[in-house]
Ligand SMILES: Nc1nc2c(ncn2[C@@H]2O[C@H](COP(=O)(O)OP(=O)(O)OP(=O)(O)O)[C@@H](O)[C@H]2O)c(=O)[nH]1
């Protein structure tokens with residue numbers, strides 16, 4: 313839920329990285345954390361299992377600067393992608409202003425991507441958020457691997473509305489900031505409509 | 508279910524909220540208080556917050572309350588009325604204000620849990636009234652533009668966002 317504080321001249325937005333297990337959501341946040349200036353970020357908090365799978369969420373607050381005199385903060389979250397953490401995924405979506413859907417490009421993950429996207433739409437609805445209206449961008453990750461689905465097939469399966477999409481290799485930082493900037497732009501446009 | 512409206516806080520709202528939080532902090536003899544939106548963003552605070560990393564505190568408190576709520580539902584409860592963390596020197600009392608906000612009360616050695624609980628109950632009602640008012644208020648820019656305490660943000664362009672990220 314975007315939160316505009318006129319008294320402190322602040323805008324806060326919540327952005328959620330969603331997608332199937334091991335698609336690279338946490339890797340996106342880790343790369344952003346690594347690259348952003350120390351003054352512009354808080355701690356990266358990861359509630360993870362011993363095997364570094366997300367257990368509840370990752371959280372990274374960014375305070376990149378001001379827009380029209382308003383301090384603009386983005387609070388980045390990832391959901392746990394493993395199937396059995398469904399209840400937690402739903403909680404993290406609460407109050408989301410924008411979602412990045414991270415798809416795993418590997419051929420064997422096509423079904424998992426489709427399932428995860430359907431699951432996301434369901435949970436958004438449960439949180440009172442219209443899945444067709446919330447700002448959404450897609451990231452086709454792991455493009456470095458040999459066994460990837462062609463982009464046009466991914467587009468057909470996951471992006472019928474032709475929303476902004478990006479190819480990425482999150483583990484090398486490729487496409488990570490492009491994706492973040494794109495969701496930030498859509499969210500800010502949306503916010504403007506509301507003020 | 509009514510979709511959650513975005514929260515907009517103006518100067519006068521914040522002074523009301525701050526006054527309420529400060530009073531609670533004093534009367535409950537607590538170390539510090541944070542008021543947090545249920546999606547995890549800090550709205551306001553009172554007391555000794557200087558040494559606190561309030562941003563992740565707010566996010567984790569919201570996660571904790573959300574998990575407690577989901578646990579309650581699994582057990583057929585409407586909700587658990589509070590979450591309490593008991594440390595050696597510090598204790599945390601988390602509770603919901605309506606369905607909109609979370610009150611985090613940080614207790615130190617000088618605070619008594621029973622007093623905190625009593626005061627939280629009292630002030631939650633007052634806070635809930637404030638939030639009910641806030642959420643009923645029409646949130647149109649046209650209305651806000653005339654008042655100096657409600658400056659319009661103006662047009663945000665893609666370049667504005669691009670500039671936030673610098674050249675990187
Ligand atoms: N080859 C390759 N590996 C990647 C890429 N992005 C992430 N990985 C690897 O994929 C594994 C899983 O990445 P995570 O970021 O932990 O995945 P996740 O989506 O957070 O997974 P959950 O927390 O279980 O939902 C790690 O070993 C990453 O290094 C990529 O673009 N290419």
Ligand SMILES: [Mg+2]
Nearest residue numbers: 337338365366
């Ligand atoms: Mg993860």
